[in-house]
Amino acid sequence: MAKRKLSHQQKRRITKAQQSINLDDENTHQGLIISHHGGEVEVQPASQGHSNIHCKLRTNLGAIVCGDQVYYRQENHDPSIIAIKPRLNLLQRLDGFGQLKAVAANVSQLIICLSIEPEPNLFLLDQYLLSAEQQQIEVLIVLNKIDLVDNNNSDPFDLKKIYSPMNYRVIHTSIKNNLNIDTLQQLCVKHTNVISGVSGVGKSSITKAILPETEIPIGEISEMNREGKHTTRTSRLYHLPLGGNLIDTPGVRGFNPIFDDSIPIASGFREINALAQNCRFSNCQHTHEPRCAVVNAVNSGEINKNRYENYLKLLQESEK
Ligand SMILES: Nc1nc2c(ncn2[C@@H]2O[C@H](COP(=O)(O)OP(=O)(O)OP(=O)(O)O)[C@@H](O)[C@H]2O)c(=O)[nH]1
Ligand SMILES: [Mg+2]
Ligand SMILES: [Zn+2]
Structure with a gap:
């Protein structure tokens, strides 16, 4: 390619x-x-x-x-x-024109930041997860602005229910109510973290909450379409007081993973990858093949249908 x-x-x-x-x-x-x-x-x-x-x-x-x-x-x-200097890794994505775009280097943890408003796009989340799996970067999923839910702390998008069984860590945070900021701070220590997500989810607010001494511009979200206003224009690396770094990045419109023939799309979906060895064919793509353990698990409800649909979408895109 x-x-x-x-x-x-x-x-x-x-x-x-x-x-x-x-x-x-x-x-x-x-x-x-x-x-x-x-x-x-x-x-x-x-x-x-x-x-x-x-x-x-x-x-x-x-x-x-x-x-x-x-x-x-x-x-x-x-x-x-x-x-x-030679890099340990390079977090990359494809931009809207299909060109490689480097996000950050020598990263050990990707913090995928979502929020109650603007609401999470789970296809985008699965694209992030595929990129992180490809580049062997640890992941933290943060659902911010949990204060905006009437029944505080309950997540209407079921992120923990969907993603915890595949060993992804999901944290609910609120900058407004100072909820779980300590936990997040602890989880960031000694890592080089990069925080990414769409505009307005609160990436800079979280960065600032972890680093209260630092001047970091925070934007508003638009009254009209409830989206962010792309306040952060360039990425910046901050040193964490307890060791490690945090890179705040501008809001993304998408996070298209790189399609690399040597890394099958299924390897970016932990639950699909885990079942693939039970499929009849070793090169099963989990689409139409007979005795496919993945399709069976989708039908029985063991694999989340939406995740499987996102897998199929990415598989199709990779074949274009
Ligand atoms: N209610 C509530 N609002 C929050 C929370 N965190 C951030 N906000 C608000 O969300 C808006 C956007 O916050 P930012 O931190 O600028 O968002 P960002 O993700 O850095 O946005 P970009 O830099 O544009 O990508 C601001 O008005 C914040 O005050 C939260 O936990 N609860
Ligand atoms: Mg920002
Ligand atoms: Zn299969």
Whole structure:
């Protein structure tokens, strides 16, 4: 697939750039990407006691995102990034034009943020989960604004009921009532977390609740369509007081996973993957095949029908 090729090319470019770096050069330093906007990135120098600097980007480096560890050269007050260190992982999605879009690097936990209003889109949630499974990133599902439910703490969308049996952790939070913010804070410690979701669900509000000392702009949601107003424009990495990082990101319109032939769609659906070994055919796609354990489980109610439909939708998209 063309998309995969691009990523290999990028890797080669990075390795090449890496090999040409002279680490003994006193002008070469290491740092962490805090934010990226326009042709510039904000870098936190690895050596302590130095304040963050703004660096220009070289065009041949490929995408540089929050969480990237980089080498930069500081000459004549005009620092520039010269290479990206090898990544543990790179959370990516496809944008509306089918192009790869890097979200954040070296991430260990994805916080998928949903809310009572705007209400959760479970297809979007399943797309996030598939991306996280593909990239082996831990997941936390947060349902925020639980204060907006009349009967406080009860979730009208049954997220815990659907997702807990497959070992996803679902937390209900309210910034307004300070509910479960401590729990969330604890679950973030020592991870590099990235919080993502549609505009207006409260990603920045949660970030600010965890980091009360920090200036973070919070938006409103539109009175007209009850959607967010895309307040956060660029991702930013914050250090957590108890260790670890939290990357606040702009609201997404979608989170299309990358379709990679080497990773079957079913592997992004834990409950489908777990049953696949009981299917008659080892290459069963769980669509029309005889003696399919997955289809049987959908019919008996063991597998959630909506999840299965989302699986079929993604399978179809991957075959386009
Ligand atoms: N009732 C209620 N409102 C909340 C809660 N959390 C956030 N909000 C409100 O939701 C609105 C949007 O919050 P933000 O934190 O800016 O949302 P966001 O997800 O960062 O939005 P973008 O940056 O646009 O992607 C603001 O008016 C917040 O005050 C909550 O727990 N309960
Ligand atoms: Mg925001
Ligand atoms: Zn099957």
